[in-house]
Amino acid sequence: MLDLFPEAEKPVEIIPAKKLSARAAALYAAPPGHFQTRPVKELRLGFDGIWGDFHAGATRRSGGREPWYPRGTEMRNERQVSIVAGDELAIVAERMGLAEIRPEWIGANLVIEGVPHLSMLPAGTLLFFKDGVTLKVDAQNGPCRIAGRSIAQNSGMADIEAGALLFPKAAKRLRGVVAWVEKPGTIKAGEEISARVPEQWIYRA
Template identity: 50%
Template sequence: MTADLFGREQAEDLISAPARKVSGTVVQALATKRPEDFRTEWTAALKIGFEGIPGDRHSGFTRRSGGREPWYPNGTEMCNERQISVLSAEELAAVAADMGIERLEAGWIGGNVVTEGIPRLSLVPPRTRLVFAGGVVLRVDGDNAPCRIAGKAIAERCPGHEGLDLLFPKVARRRRGLVAYVERPGVIRPGEAVTAHIPEHWLYR
């Protein structure tokens, strides 16, 4: 590895990937019907504001920290970067197959938008913009780590299968989709195109 006089890595030594665009289609739009329940149901038009989906469990400009943020005392008010859950139809099918169940519905695990055609959706990097044909733009915060709570919701829909609550966090790692926040509000509808504007990114060493 080469470096300049100040010890900085030279640009040619970076492990990087150029900016590019990858297009897909929205196949489902979903929202919570009851704020106390994280599970979601199909909707023909997903209305989105800067705060997220009005009335949704994860709506709001801020949220309270939990187990995902051990660096804060539990319940600390913080920026809400988890307004929208974006899932991949292909990844849902793959996870279901690896769990030995017939299907895995996005609504069971609280998905809001399901796409088709964007390969390895869960691995697109932070700062990616998801630009929808109807005008909505979501900014990706990162991948959504699978948890036992979602696994329990799957187990309730699949009687006769043991241990799904524990299996889901293992099988769905890096295939659980993305969490994003709203950069431009509007309406998302099933059938519309969505393009992932992936920025130049690199491995920080």
């Protein structure tokens, strides 16, 4: 087989794919029109995302994360499911001087246990749930002021706006990932997950 990257040059480092075992520790859904989520026992998912959830839909409107489009441009919804890890939220809470940050305060849908450094999962990671659902990770979920303001209000911070501004700094690379539904079905609390991390590389043109 032709070696595309001669050893002497080493322009690209290839990291092999791997599998991880995890668990759906907690599930949440947001009623229509509400950013904050509420605990549920199961999530019913279609190709548009979680049925009835605030972030459901085949498309969404662009915002501050997409400066290359005029705000409000209709685009593909790759943010159907928000996934976080409890250990990462604990770090963010400590940085903000809080006792805790609850997943529902920042609109999370799924808390996963068993994946080290969950927020660093690369795009393309597949999450296979035991009962049949498959989610595909799109990207890290960048922390924003909306979530920060929700945290400040729910935790009783004296200065709400200061809390809103602090969260994006404290939660950088710790706010979890967003994913979209590749194979629909129902996710139940406590369900086993097989995470398949794809082969990775750093692209240097």
